[in-house]
Amino acid sequence: MPNIIVLVKQVPDTNAKIVVTGDRVDLSSVKMVMSPYDEFAVETALQHREAAGGEVTAVTVGGAGAEKILKDAKAIGVDHIVRIDADDEMDSNALQTLIAKAVGELGGEVVYCGKSAADTGAGSTGPGVAERMGWASVSNIIGAGFDGGLSVTMPSGGGNAKVSVPLPAVISCDKGGFKVRKPNVKGIMQAKRASVEVHSIEAPASTVSIVSHALPPAKPAGKSYEGGAAAAEVAKLLRDEANIL
Amino acid sequence: MTQTIVIAEMSNNTVHASTAELVSAAIALGGEPTLVVPCTEAAQADGAANMGAANILAAKSAAFSHYDASGWAAALDAVAPQGTVITGASPQSKDLAARLAARRGVSVIQDAIAIQGNNITSPVYSGKAMQTVSATGPVVVSVRSNVFAAAQGGASEASVVDTDGNVATSVQEFMARASERLDVAEANIIISGGRGMGSPDNFSHLEAIADTIGAAVGASRAAVDTWEAIPHSMQVGQTGKTVNPNLYIAVGISGAIQHLAGMRSSKYIVAINKDADAPIFQHADYGIVATWEEALPVLHESLKGMMG
Missing domain, CATH: 3.40.50.1220 (TPP-binding domain)
Structure with a gap:
């Protein structure tokens, strides 16, 4: 029965307005939530447990404030919740090394995560952790089956490929066909009482550091037209002004 | 001059035109670019000619016949010189970038849209803000398409080198898309x-x-x-x-x-x-x-x- 780990990250609500104060993003008044793709990872991890048995442990990296999303994961049905204590900004090398150590300590055999976090959009953690563990990885899956070993569906070339994945492995999840379950009252009560296991793990020093944040440059005002007949003029501009067609 | 390695962006076993943009990004980082083409047949690297690279390396392996993150990262790591590596920023290339960086014990910077000296800028919060980072030492950088102008000239002949990587996953079934229509992720x-x-x-x-x-x-x-x-x-x-x-x-x-x-x-x-x-x-x-x-x-x- 597999020891299943799901990585979750706290990010600003995707509908939040992002403010830059000085040269840094200011998240002090932004509502924080579980990164949307991580919800698909939690769902897939729970489906894996339902098919194969075992237990699911949700793991996050961050300060005490990040525990809310662990409680959210617990309310949906994970068995254990773990926070790797960290406050500082880390580059991908430091973060992945930290997570790989945690997965090792927890004895994980399969790791699920979102295809990318809604803040960085990078999608580096899944494949990076897998490489550090010497495991297989598949990214951006849109479906998973658990009969006779793990097989996943993912976009490939001009279509989708069904791929069998040997365990241990790290799997990053896209939205695809996953329907995310909602917590019930019993789950929410259990989550309230659940205690978060806190681990301290040494991470290597970061060699990539943030220089600045800025808002994207404002676009100069475009040309606007009234009425559908203007579409002919716009088509002409696309050819003659934008040189696209 | 430091070495900068560009991993060619492949599409149906041919070098995608956006690869020449990656070479420009490598030049912006101040390196002399070596273009590494993952291929199953050396002739697939022909398209890498005159894309602005100082050298072209056709990395030939059966491992490149279908995408497997660990196999590709191992096979490319074995033949690509040390130094900063540039890849494309398609979902597959970002996955490869992360895996290759981890294999070399360095960090990865994804979705670069500007490079100035050591400073690399990427969109964060889905483009609601821009983040500029600086790196000391080698990193792997994925670069978005349609940002850099295509480089030209440079090497036209590839040297061929055999490589290998353990492919972990296997494709059971391929389901072609029902419509012939282009995918939004690939369209201009x-x-x-x-x-x-x-x-x-x-x-x-x-x-x-x-x-x-x-x-x-x-x-x-x-x-x-x-x-x-x-x-x-x-x-x-x-x-x-x-x-x-x-x-x-x-x-x-x-x-x-x-x-x-x-x-x-x-x-x-x-x-x-x-x-x-x-x-x-x-x-x-x-x-x-x-x-x-x-x-x-x-x-x-x-x-x-x-x-x-």
């Missing part, structure tokens, strides 16, 4: 519909224009969530695909933050919406306040005239 022109299209059947009007100008058809989350006939694979936005085509035509899309996050970096944006106050107009180069029923036939006829 995208025409997308929102809930303002009224019904999924009306997407046929978008498809007709797409066929005329060689575009992909996309959709907003509202459209995907409302109509089962519009699949998630068409969704552009924060929980769908992030795109930066040359031209993005938004029809009946109001321009929620969710959607803007996925398409605001498009080079040109055309918006057609009957609501003059729709937020999409603030981001449009050309905005037309009209119903799609009025505007699309005129647009289609004009485009047909130009393309014919």
Whole structure:
């Protein structure tokens, strides 16, 4: 029965307005939530447990404030919740090394995560952790089956490929066909009482550091037209002004 | 001069034209670029000629016959020189970038859209902010397409080197996409519909224009969530695909933050919406306040005239 780990990250609500104060993003008044793709990872991890048995442990990296999303994961049905204590900004090398150590300590055999976090959009953690563990990885899956070993569906070339994945492995999840379950009252009560296991793990020093944040440059005002007949003029501009067609 | 390694962006066993943009990015980082082409036959590296690289290395291995992250990272690591590595920023290439960086024990910086000296800028929070980082020592950097001009000249002959990597996964079955239509993630022109299209059947009007100008058809989350006939694979936005085509035509899309996050970096944006106050107009180069029923036939006829 597999020891299943799901990585979750706290990010600003995707509908939040992002403010830059000085040269840094200011998240002090932004509502924080579980990164949307991580919800698909939690769902897939729970489906894996339902098919194969075992237990699911949700793991996050961050300060005490990040525990809310662990409680959210617990309310949906994970068995254990773990926070790797960290406050500082880390580059991908430091973060992945930290997570790989945690997965090792927890004895994980399969790791699920979102295809990318809604803040960085990078999608580096899944494949990076897998490489550090010497495991297989598949990214951006849109479906998973658990009969006779793990097989996943993912976009490939001009279509989708069904791929069998040997365990241990790290799997990053896209939205695809996953329907995310909602917590019930019993789950929410259990989550309230659940205690978060806190681990301290040494991470290597970061060699990539943030220089600045800025808002994207404002676009100069475009040309606007009234009425559908203007579409002919716009088509002409696309050819003659934008040189696209 | 430090070595900079560019991993060629491959498409159907040929070197994709965007590879020459990656070489430009490598030059911007101050390196003398070596272009490494993952291939199963050395001839597949022919397309890498005159893309501005100082050297071309055809890395030949059966491991490159289908994409497997660990196999590709191992096979490329074995033959690519040490130094900063540049890859494309397609989902597959970002995956490879992360895996290769981890294999070399360095960090990865994804989705670069600007490089100045050691400073590398990428969009964060789905493009709602830009983040600039600086790196000491080698890193792996994935670079978005349509940002850097294509490099030219340089080496035209590839030296061939055999390599290998353990492929962990195996493809059981391949399901071709039902339609022949381009994927939004690969298209240079995208025409997308929102809930303002009224019904999924009306997407046929978008498809007709797409066929005329060689575009992909996309959709907003509202459209995907409302109509089962519009699949998630068409969704552009924060929980769908992030795109930066040359031209993005938004029809009946109001321009929620969710959607803007996925398409605001498009080079040109055309918006057609009957609501003059729709937020999409603030981001449009050309905005037309009209119903799609009025505007699309005129647009289609004009485009047909130009393309014919």
